[in-house]
Amino acid sequence: MAFVEIQNLRMEYRQPDGKPLTILNIPEFRMEPSEQLAMRGPSGSGKTTLLNIISGILLPSAGSVRFDGKDLTQLNEADRDIFRGQRIGFVFQTSNLLQGFTAIENVILGSLFAGDPNEEPSSVRARAHALLEKTGLAERSHHRPRTLSAGEQQRVAIARALMNKPRLILADEPTGSLDEKNGQEALALIQNLAAASSAAVLIVTHDPAVMAEFPKVVNLKELNQRL
Amino acid sequence: MTLGRIIFNNARQRPLSTLLTSLSVSVGVALIIVILSIRQTAWQRFSLGYSGFDLVVGAKGSPLQLVLNAMFNLDASPGNIPWSLYEKLAKDPRVKLATPFAVGDSYEGFRIVATTDAYLSQFEPRLNQPYELENGRIFRFSEKAVKEAMREAAERGKLGESGKKNHDHNEEHHHAEQEACEAVIGATVAQETGLKVGSTFVATHGVRESDDAAKHEHSPWTVVGALKPTGTPADRTIYINLDSFYHIEGHVIEESKPLEGGEQNPKTKDKVALTVGQISALGLKLKAPFARFALRKQINETEVAQAAFPTEEIRKLMSIVGNVDRILLAQAVLIVFVAAIGTSLALFNSMNDRRRDIAVMRALGARRKTIFAIVVGEAMLISMMGMAMGLGLGHGTVALASPFVEAAAPGFSLDAWTFQVFEIFVFAGVLIVGILAGLGPGVLAYRANVARGLTPT
Numbered sequence A: 001m002a003f004v005e006i007q008n009l010r011m012e013y014r015q016p017d018g019k020p021l022t023i024l025n026i027p028e029f030r031m032e033p034s035e036q037l038a039m040r041g042p043s044g045s046g047k048t049t050l051l052n053i054i055s056g057i058l059l060p061s062a063g064s065v066r067f068d069g070k071d072l073t074q075l076n077e078a079d080r081d082i083f084r085g086q087r088i089g090f091v092f093q094t095s096n097l098l099q100g101f102t103a104i105e106n107v108i109l110g111s112l113f114a115g116d117p118n119e120e121p122s123s124v125r126a127r128a129h130a131l132l133e134k135t136g137l138a139e140r141s142h143h144r145p146r147t148l149s150a151g152e153q154q155r156v157a158i159a160r161a162l163m164n165k166p167r168l169i170l171a172d173e174p175t176g177s178l179d180e181k182n183g184q185e186a187l188a189l190i191q192n193l194a195a196a197s198s199a200a201v202l203i204v205t206h207d208p209a210v211m212a213e214f215p216k217v218v219n220l221k222e223l224n225q226r227l
Numbered sequence B: 001m002t003l004g005r006i007i008f009n010n011a012r013q014r015p016l017s018t019l020l021t022s023l024s025v026s027v028g029v030a031l032i033i034v035i036l037s038i039r040q041t042a043w044q045r046f047s048l049g050y051s052g053f054d055l056v057v058g059a060k061g062s063p064l065q066l067v068l069n070a071m072f073n074l075d076a077s078p079g080n081i082p083w084s085l086y087e088k089l090a091k092d093p094r095v096k097l098a099t100p101f102a103v104g105d106s107y108e109g110f111r112i113v114a115t116t117d118a119y120l121s122q123f124e125p126r127l128n129q130p131y132e133l134e135n136g137r138i139f140r141f142s143e144k145a146v147k148e149a150m151r152e153a154a155e156r157g158k159l160g161e162s163g164k165k166n167h168d169h170n171e172e173h174h175h176a177e178q179e180a181c182e183a184v185i186g187a188t189v190a191q192e193t194g195l196k197v198g199s200t201f202v203a204t205h206g207v208r209e210s211d212d213a214a215k216h217e218h219s220p221w222t223v224v225g226a227l228k229p230t231g232t233p234a235d236r237t238i239y240i241n242l243d244s245f246y247h248i249e250g251h252v253i254e255e256s257k258p259l260e261g262g263e264q265n266p267k268t269k270d271k272v273a274l275t276v277g278q279i280s281a282l283g284l285k286l287k288a289p290f291a292r293f294a295l296r297k298q299i300n301e302t303e304v305a306q307a308a309f310p311t312e313e314i315r316k317l318m319s320i321v322g323n324v325d326r327i328l329l330a331q332a333v334l335i336v337f338v339a340a341i342g343t344s345l346a347l348f349n350s351m352n353d354r355r356r357d358i359a360v361m362r363a364l365g366a367r368r369k370t371i372f373a374i375v376v377g378e379a380m381l382i383s384m385m386g387m388a389m390g391l392g393l394g395h396g397t398v399a400l401a402s403p404f405v406e407a408a409a410p411g412f413s414l415d416a417w418t419f420q421v422f423e424i425f426v427f428a429g430v431l432i433v434g435i436l437a438g439l440g441p442g443v444l445a446y447r448a449n450v451a452r453g454l455t456p457t
Helices: A047-054 A077-087 A103-114 A121-134 A150-162 A180-196 B003-013 B015-049 B063-072 B083-091 B117-122 B143-159 B164-178 B187-193 B242-246 B289-300 B310-363 B368-408 B422-446 B450-454
Strands: A004-014 A020-031 A036-040 A062-067 A088-091 A168-172 A200-205 A216-219 B055-058 B095-107 B110-115 B133-136 B182-185 B200-205 B215-227 B237-241 B281-286 B306-308
Touching: A004 A047, A020 A047, A036 A180, A047 A062, A047 A168, A047 A200, A047 B450, A077 A088, A077 A103, A077 B368, A088 A150, A103 A121, A103 A150, A103 B003, A121 A150, A150 A168, A150 A180, A168 A180, A180 A200, B003 B015, B003 B368, B015 B310, B015 B368, B015 B422, B055 B063, B055 B289, B063 B095, B063 B281, B063 B306, B063 B310, B083 B095, B083 B281, B095 B117, B095 B242, B110 B187, B110 B242, B117 B237, B143 B242, B182 B187, B187 B215, B237 B242, B281 B289, B289 B306, B306 B310, B310 B368, B310 B422, B310 B450, B368 B422
Parallel strands: A036 A200, A036 A216, A088 A168, A168 A200, B110 B237, B182 B215
Antiparallel strands: A004 A020, A004 A062, B055 B281, B055 B306, B095 B110, B095 B200, B095 B281, B133 B215, B182 B237, B200 B215
16 A cells, blocks of 8 residues: 555536536656655646645545545544644745744644654654754754744754654645755755655655756646646 | 643743733632631631620610721820719629720820720630730739829819919829839830830820820820730730820810819710710720610610610621622623633634644644643743732731831731732632633633644745
């Protein structure tokens, strides 16, 4: 059985005139453990919606989404929240760091909501610090996001995504708001840290330079058979 | 890191909004603290003041005025009653102890109360806590001396202006011989005037200090004792022996009244010119408290005096005051509610800014109820900050107002820095209001659309 397996997935929205609008219609999609996959597609093709469905944020109108053997569509919302927090790491186009928190507090946030409740706070902090060290920001762990550059903020966000030792990292245009150098650094970090922790990576992008870094690229336009 | 830390950081992220909403809560809390502190102190002070007296007897008029004047040294004396009534009631088999009071003089703003030694030795300013001397002794007193002083005062009255000078000389001589002018001072009097055992002072006629007030230059009193603090009006009172009161020239009307007479002097502002053979009031302690009803009825049927229950009069006073402070209290509670609405609005307004943060937290695994708790927690934090500031502001206001209140109502000192039990209820109330203020924004956060929140704007 595949690590991520989508069967007959359909996502529809109701339009103002009451007619359904199909966003996604994917007969089948699979990912293997530790696989690093790039997904390309034009704006509005449903890339972000697919990520939201795989992470359990959105429920599809039809079909199944199996993750690590568990059908997310059969879980209630609270269970999906926990499942997502424990097994999926998110990296967004912008860092989406909480401005009122320091870098290390932002990293720790994930473990607060879905971490091991028995883990000692000192251990949580040590892990967060180690992740910041890996992203080259240990010295700036107590800085607030506004005092960090866009590239640094994205590196903090990558550390945050890895905090709960996820099985899958979902990255939505993670280099989209960065310059070329910072974009490459961020991408390398995601790939290297994910590989080091045996996490799979699914990145959606329309940047050819990013696609070039991945062994496998899927075109959502071909995958998605809209009616 | 804990949820508390997230709540704190969220509040800190909007410092102005947090501060202003907290301040508005604090104004309401401060008002509640001030009103309840005054009410609490009033109840304590008034309930302590009449401990030990079953009945207060005085001139016909307002029973409340009588009680306030005789027991709390407030207001003016409603008039005088004949000494003979004291003698009669002291012998009444139902009366355990009768204590006469004569008032109308002061020293540096502190009222002078002429009474017997029994008042200081047998009555209790606080339940089961009789007066205690810090040092010295209680003044000497004998009824014989009182009667002699009254007779002399009556003669002085008959002499009128023509015999005044001669009489003055005689009076000084009399004082020197008998050393009858003795005083026991309350703790606050000692502290504020510097009087101590062995000091002498000259009283002013009337209970308010003024430059033109007549002074009893020929009648200096010697302080023979100083009382320990009691927390009652006694702390601000100078007690003198009753006979010394009648040695004073001003306490005699020109046309002497018969000793057994029952006429009252007309009231003139604060000053009460005491007629010979008359006293201002009587405090009665009865052998059996239930006898007070019959005795009151009996006294009230006379033409010369009335009897009042101190407890009943104070209850009446507090019920009048209570109506006023209930209105003020309602206004203060309303302010807290309006402040809570302000808190709620501030949180609602910030929800758009938080949309992204909420979505990120949800993406990181936070459940809806966790997000709800964070927002409600922030409202509670703002309310608690308001509560803390309000406590400081309220108690600070009471402390600042205390000297003015004490100047307006001697003996009524506000205890600004003592934590009162009612504050626990204020705390609980503000906490509940804070929770209510957070409910609306909390529900909004609970229902937030995560996918939409994560969409870059």
